[in-house]
Amino acid sequence: MGDPIASWHAEHVYFNHLLDLLEKQVERFHSGQRPDYELMLDIIRYLREYSDQFHHPREEVAFDLLAARCNDLAPLLDRLTQEHRVIAIAGERLEALLQAALDDALFGRAELEAAAATYLVYYRHHIAREEGGVLARAKEALTPEDWEAARRAAPSGADPLHGPDPAERFRRLRHHLAANA
Numbered sequence: 001m002g003d004p005i006a007s008w009h010a011e012h013v014y015f016n017h018l019l020d021l022l023e024k025q026v027e028r029f030h031s032g033q034r035p036d037y038e039l040m041l042d043i044i045r046y047l048r049e050y051s052d053q054f055h056h057p058r059e060e061v062a063f064d065l066l067a068a069r070c071n072d073l074a075p076l077l078d079r080l081t082q083e084h085r086v087i088a089i090a091g092e093r094l095e096a097l098l099q100a101a102l103d104d105a106l107f108g109r110a111e112l113e114a115a116a117a118t119y120l121v122y123y124r125h126h127i128a129r130e131e132g133g134v135l136a137r138a139k140e141a142l143t144p145e146d147w148e149a150a151r152r153a154a155p156s157g158a159d160p161l162h163g164p165d166p167a168e169r170f171r172r173l174r175h176h177l178a179a180n181a
Helices: 004-030 039-069 071-102 109-141 145-151 168-179
Strands: none
Touching: 004 039, 004 109, 039 071, 039 109, 039 145, 039 168, 071 109, 071 145, 109 168
16 A cells, blocks of 8 residues: 555645635626536546545544544544535535536525535635644554554445546546646
């Protein structure tokens, strides 16, 4: 198994790039231009599919193990676990609104902007808190056995965007990421 902290950090970097792309589209929407709803939906679907199903479950096992070794971190780790649920719910709501926009259904501009802002702020703040102290403490406190338990917490599966065999449905998103790197 590779360095789990390096992998965790690399995934956060990927997620932040995606959030940057999403924010650019939200800014277009806010300025009255038509955003690329398909791109926005691809971003949300990737984050919901990969992050919510693979990244966060592994983190939560690592958080539990870390809290057992570092009692002072327990309240923060509990909060971060709660934020995973909030991010998932906010992502589900934003995905539904973006799908409505693609389907030319009626939706409130303010509602879409608020949903996107909530998602962006929560996700970015969440990543910053993990990067700002949790990763360093996890590196110090967790054992190789702990990291193996965290790895086993999520089903095995390659990252559909950055993995060795990227999913075709994210081809367009990969091109946008490469163009904005």
